Amino acid sequence: MxxxxxxxxxxxxxxxxxxxxxxxxxxxxxxxxxxxxxxxxxxxxxxxxxxxxxxxxxxxxxxxxxxxxxxxxxxxxxxxxxxxxxxxxxxxxxNPKFNVLLKDGKSYPHIEVSLKHDFPKFSFHRGKRKLKHARYFGPYPNVYAVRNTLNNLQKIFLLRNCTDSYYKNRSRPCLQFQIKRCSAPCVDRISHEDYSFNVNQAVDYLKGNDKSIIDKFIHEMDKASKDQNYERAAFFRDQVANLKVIQSQQYVDGTKKVDADVISLIGERGMYCLAVLFVRQGKILGSRTIFPSKTKYDSHQEILASSLMQFYLEHDVPREIILNQSLSEKKIIEQALMESQKRQTKIKDRVVSYRAKWLKISVANAEESLKSKLASKASISNQLTDLTLALGSKQKLKDLVCFDVSHHMGDESVAACVWLNEDGFSKKDYRRFNIKGLTPGDDYAAISNAIERYYKRINDEGKNLPDLLIVDGGKGQINSVKKVLQSLSIKGQMIIGIAKGDKRDPKNDRIFLEGFKNPVDMNGKDSAKFLVQSVRDEAHRFAITGHRAKKRKQLLQSDLESIDGIGPSKKRNLLTQFGGFQEVKRASVEDLVTVDGINKNLAKKIFNHFHPN
Missing domain, CATH: 3.40.1440.10 (GIY-YIG endonuclease)
Structure with a gap:
């Protein structure tokens, strides 16, 4: 050292x-x-x-x-x-101050196929690959892309989407069968052989073999027609039509079984955008854009090299990585990725044919996202300038923090804090606070409690104060917050409150500045007022979602306790074994009887409570 x-x-x-x-x-x-x-x-x-x-x-x-x-x-x-x-x-x-940081904390979702089951299902999966007897397809850029693909699989191949416990306990087909989205293997409406055929076709679909599936379906359609099984022939005719519609919605080269991430880095005016286009088995699964931070002192090459390494420390490496520019450290990065993931990959920057088409799409995504981000940043920067002038601040306001509280008649109170800077809302700086031990419905006390906890942490960690603290309320709320900050010996914090106007019309909202009796004159300062309202509304949204999640958890807990024979001890045993309320709801009778204190009769009670049909 x-x-x-x-x-x-x-x-x-x-x-x-x-x-x-x-x-x-x-x-x-x-x-x-x-x-x-x-x-x-x-x-x-x-x-x-x-x-x-x-x-x-x-x-x-x-x-x-x-x-x-x-x-x-x-x-x-x-x-x-x-x-x-x-x-x-x-x-x-x-997270060092002078290093490029790729802020992409997401784990990308996959589709999981559990092949151990006689009648497998295709399901959404995020996180580590836990099942040995399973196949995984992806990564997909977001939840929507996975849901959309699963929806297509159900529509075309009539595969089940229910949990194993639900499947085991069916005595008649569910609604999915009625609307022709499932073949009802749970009640033997399809043979194991036919269902396995559908599963294999679905796997081929995920591997990009659309043409071979269409050929097989046409063959089955012709065969059924010759056998005068016109209902079966019509089924395959409809499935071929569905597949062709889906094919037309994206660029696919089914003859090229390429697994690649197509990555473009575009920079302008000190901001950079990294676009990743996910291609698996020649099929575009979607794209994602990420904005690296702390790029002030770094070259294009340094940003790209650092971003690549950080991205693939958390995500699977494909067979190919296609870039929109050459990379001086290409060989060493290939070797490092091989060492960290035990899988060989090739980095390419000179491509033709279908790879060039993918790269063109990736570059277009990066350019459009960067253009949008720069426009948004310019707009926010202008709004911050207008707000600075409206409030008479000597220094430009760059970092705004806002607090709000949500509850239902005083129950399950949750306070929330959101942060906005020149780049927009900074989700990583959002915080929620569970409010306990206070008078139910006392918003002053709830927000004061959250602010005390928040600013105490800022003090303890030696962090800089935000330029402006916004609270939902008027002069009374400001005075309450001011006392909290004084008790923490925090000086110089600018505080404003935004109070709802007559008839709760946003046009009538009033903004109060700490130390002044009358509202701030916001006439002709619409952009500044709109910014404060936007931050207030975001804090309100974040508080409400936290409150609803807390309320939902409390209702589920009460729901479990309402079952005759379930007390605190058995409830605790159930939650400990299954890891949560949703897992208890999904458990089969056979799973439930493995819990300490749960006999077969009680297990049936629990199962029937959550599955009345």
Whole structure:
């Protein structure tokens, strides 16, 4: 570990850097508070670290780092590719100030097929692949893409979508059979052989073999027609028509069984957009756009390389990665991905034919998303400028935080906090607070409680205050919040309250500024007023969704306790074994009797309570 004092930082680090080993590894730079501000990798640590402490800084980024750096830690690795993997793992962990950060915390959903069951179902799956006897298809860019695909599978192949416990306990077909979305294997309306045929065709569909499926369906249609089984022939005729409609809705090259992520990085005016087009078995599953942050000091190449590594530390690597530009570190990144995922991949930037078409789509997505984001940012920036002028602030307001509370007649109170900056609403900074031990329905006390907890944490962590605190309410709410901040010795926080006007018409909303008796004159300042209302409405939405989730959980809990024979102890045993209320509802009688204290009669009671039909 290298340490330094403020008055001799450069000279001391220079001399100590000379003693570092010239081996591959990672260096971690921290500030006076011990917070990691930069993580870098090097083929030779000695040469790389020494380069920071030259008389003239090599770049604006180096100059900015040198103003804050206090310590450096190093970790030696065997190879440069190991250093690359470790570097990006640490970036994800520490979120350093001077590293590019790919803010994509999502795990992409897949379609799961459990092949262990005699009559398998195709279902939505997110997270780790737990089942050994299962196949997974994806990744899909979002939940909608998975639901849409599952919907198509049901429509074309008449596959069940019910839980195993529901399937086991059917005595007659459900509604899905009536509307021709399921073949009802639960009550033997289809043979195991025919259902297996449908499953195999569905798997082929997910693998992109649309043409072979259509050929098989046409063959079955002709065969049924010759046998004068016109109902079966009509079924296959309709399925062929459905498949052709779906085919026409997306670009598919069924002859090319390519698994690829087609990635484009586009930058403009200091902002960058990374678009990922997911292609599996020659079929486009959808796309996703991500906006890397902290890109001020980095080149296009550095942003792309860092984004790639961070993305594939959390997601599966396909056989091919197609880029819209060349990458100087292509080979080392390929090796690092091979080492981290135990799967070989090829990075390509010169493509033709269908790959070029995919790349064109990816670039178009990136350009359009970036254009939209820049326009939104410009609009928000202008609104923040207008609000700054309207409130008479000496400095431009850039970070706004707003609190609201939601409850039903005082029950299950939830307070919420949302954050807005020049990039828009910052979801990662949203917070919810369960309110307990206060007078039911006392909004003043609830918001004050949430603000006290929130600002206490800001104090403890040494974070900067937001430029403006917004509360839903008038002067009384502002005064209540002011007392809380005074008790925490927080000074200089600008506070406004937004009070609903006559007839709850947004046009009549009034904005009060702390320290002033009358509302702020917002005439001719519509954009500033609209911004405050938007933030207030978002806080209200976030509070309501939290309250509803809490209420739903409480109702489910009461629902379970209403079953004769279920007390606190048995309820606890059920929840512990199944992991939640929804899982208890889905459990079969056979599953329920495995719980301590639940006999067969009680298990039937529980099952019948949740499945009355």
């Amino acid at each position: 290298i340490k330094m004092d403020n008055d001799q930082m450069i000279s001391k680090l220079q001399s100590q850097a000379k003693r570092l080993p010239n081996k591959p590894g990672v260096y971690i730079m921290s500030n006076e508070q011990g917070k990691v501000i930069y993580v870098g990798k090097a083929k030779g640590l000695k040469q790389r670290v020494k380069s920071y402490f030259t008389p003239k800084p090599a770049s604006g980024k180096v100059e900015a780092i040198l103003k804050e750096i206090k310590t450096i830690d190093i970790t030696i690795t065997i190879t440069e590719r190991e250093a690359l993997i470790l570097e990006n793992t640490l970036i994800k962990k520490h």
